Amino acid sequence: MSNKKNNRVELLLPPLALFFGSSLGAIDTIGYKDLLTSNDTLVSxxxxxxxxxxxxxxxGIYYLGISFKADPSRRAVWVNRENPMIDSSxxxxxxxxxxxxxxxxxxxxxxxxxGMLTTNVNTTATLLDSRNFVLEQGGTIIWQSFDYPTDTxxxxMKVGWFGLHTDQSRIxxxxxxxxxxxxxxxxxxxxxxxxxxxKLGVWRQDIVRMDIGFWDRGSFRFIFANTSDRYKFSYVSNGNETYFTFNSEGTDASTxxxxxxxxxxxxxxxxxxxxxxxxxxxxxxxxxDSQGGNSGTCLTSIPSSCKEGNDFSQVNGTMPSSALVSTVLTGFGECEALCRGNCSCTAFMFRQDNQAVCRGTRTTH
Structure with a gap:
């Protein structure tokens, strides 16, 4: 039950997705020829x-996932969602x-x-106390779950852009x-x-966006009210990568x-x-939009002002930099979709110089 006064709730719900079986003698690592079945678990x-x-x-679909062992609901904090399995075998x-x-x-x-294949059979896979699941060979990490976050x-863990100015950039x-x-x-x-x-933001599938927080003179600030002191954010930006990460601090409670x-x-x-x-x-x-206006508990997109039949025409030239608003890394077709999805967007351009950046103009209110 939520507490409307401080908007904090305690999870006492029955499990929705249960882990099965028992640990393999409480081991945290598997190697070549080891087998983890649906009746087994690895424990950090x-x-x-x-x-x-x-x-x-x-x-009825099965997933590989990581959870807190003591969590009654066993809610997964990482899921290999790209490879769902059809049964308990x-x-x-x-x-x-x-x-x-x-x-x-x-x-x-x-x-x-x-994403990171190997041809060396001398590898092991270990569940670490950091909740990171790593595949390594000779002490070198080949692949890790932290590079493939789900919703947690x-x-x-890092959220951001990597391999900038290379042909292997990723987000x-x-x-x-x-x-x-x-x-x-x-x-x-x-x-x-x-x-x-x-800036850190949330995008919805229909391209509606909301800023969550930003880096300000050495510290991260959430835009909305938040008083927790359980964590500390860090921001890294250089020629190869730009990302946010954080760590728990000031308490033994994990955040x-x-x-x-x-x-x-x-x-x-x-x-x-x-x-x-x-x-x-x-x-x-x-x-x-079906949930009404800004009720104080949610933000809605700006009401549509688009007119049926509006279309874009291709012209040569430039747009003034003062009018440009950058959006996400994308392709030309997605640039047009982004602009069509925001009725205050009046034009867009697509720049590609080792990086593909979608930019558009918008009206001011």
Whole structure:
């Protein structure tokens, strides 16, 4: 039950997605020929976190995920959502070539570390006390779950842009669950703005955007009211990368953030040793137009002023820099979609010089 006075609630809900089985003798690592089944889990060295398979009850789909071992709801803080499995026959193992693979009754291996493949069989996969799941060889990390976040922003995890000015640039974002029970990709994304890279914002699928916070003279400031002192943000920007990260401080309670399926960014923290978790919103919701105006609990998009039949015409020339408003890294077609989705946008341009940046003009009010 929510407390309207301080907007903080305690999670005492029944489990929606349950982990199964018991740990493999409380081990935290698997190697070549080791097999993790749906009846087994890995437990981090300090015994705080657990990796195993859980079931989305509504769809019957199984996922590999990480949770707090003491959390009664076993709500996953990381999910391998790209490789859902169809039944409880699922297994995790390190294959003959050293790569992490998932297999279910379809018998088609799904590579977990597909973004960073290896050909060295001498690899191990370990669940760390930081909640990071890493595949490494000879002490060198080949792949880690922290580079592939889902909806949860964990201490030490980075959100931002990497490999700038290279042909392998990538972005790390949080994407909400489809619902509180379904971990597949939802409607909301938490990301660092590319050109205005000192800002953190939330995008909805229809391109409505809301700023969450910004870097201001050595500290991160949330735009909406927030009084927590459980964490400290850091900001890194150089020629290769731009990102935000944070760490818990001042208390033994672990703190993390969740991009909720409702459009809110939530701050979560462990209440006690029994695994009880509390959370509060550090932002208002990005509400749909059907939910009415700005009620104080959500922000809506500006009412549409578009007229049917409006279209863009291609012209040669430049737009004054004072009129340009940068948006996300994208392609030409997406630039047009972004501008069409914002009826105050009157024109757009697409620049590509090692980086692809979408810019548009907008009217002022």
């Amino acid at each position: 060295g300090a015994g705080v976190f657990e990796l195993g398979f859980f079931n989305d009850v509504a769809s 699922c297994t995790l193992q390190i294959r003959y070539d050293g790569n992490l693979v998932l297999i279910d009754r379809r018998q088609t291996p799904m590579i977990v570390n597909s 922003y964990l201490p030490g 790390q974002v949080l994407v909400s669950w489809m619902s509180s029970q379904n971990p597949s990709r939802g409607s909301f994304t938490l990301a660092v703005d590319y050109d205005g890279s000192t 993390w953030f969740v991009m909720a399926s409702t459009g809110e960014l939530e701050e979560h923290y462990m209440v006690d040793a029994n695994g009880n978790i509390s959370f509060s919103s550090v932002s208002h919701q990005l509400c749909g």
